[in-house]
Amino acid sequence: QKEVEQNSGPLSVPEGAIASLNCTYSDRGSQSFFWYRQYSGKSPELIMFIYSNGDKEDGRFTAQLNKASQYVSLLIRDSQPSDSATYLCAVIGPTNAGKSTFGDGTTLTVKP
């Protein structure tokens, strides 16, 4: 079992729809959770981080964390074609000495 798993995708949504990206992790003691966006051929950049159970909103983006279910998600409301990218989930837990473990990413395409 991978430490961090994401839906392999690709995920396609129409413009204006809600895109839902999911990530599960195996280390129950994990404490920090990150979503990065990576455009094709570019480097990853942080969208959001979340530490506490519940929702965290930033503009059109909402991160949701459920530690009991070991699940973190990213919702993108009013999806735009410019949101088309690969989204990487990263987790920091006690067993990886403060390093981020990345999932393989989910590729999102927003169709006009």
Add this chain to the structure above:
Amino acid sequence: DADVTQTPRNRITKTGKRIMLECSQTKGHDRMYWYRQDPGLGLRLIYYSFDVKDINKGEISDGYSVSRQAQAKFSLSLESAIPNQTALYFCATSDVGQGTDTQYFGPGTRLTVL
């Protein structure tokens, strides 16, 4: 100017050659990392350094070595390049002192080993 820079941006080399990828940062972060990314895969950690005197292997360190010349510089070497080391390589920094340990990535080096 970019906070995290990588040189070269693209490199084509032949099997058996020794090459070095360089990373510099102006963010003042203590932590630096080298990752490789293959198509359809996430980021896999090669080496990391939490300060100048601290070097640690990541999950795929075989065939690679690193040098932390200063807080701002972290170099990755392929002693004898092989074709399956063809990949996109990213350097990253982080500063746990900011409370988030967010990773800041360089632009990447695309390496092709023939």
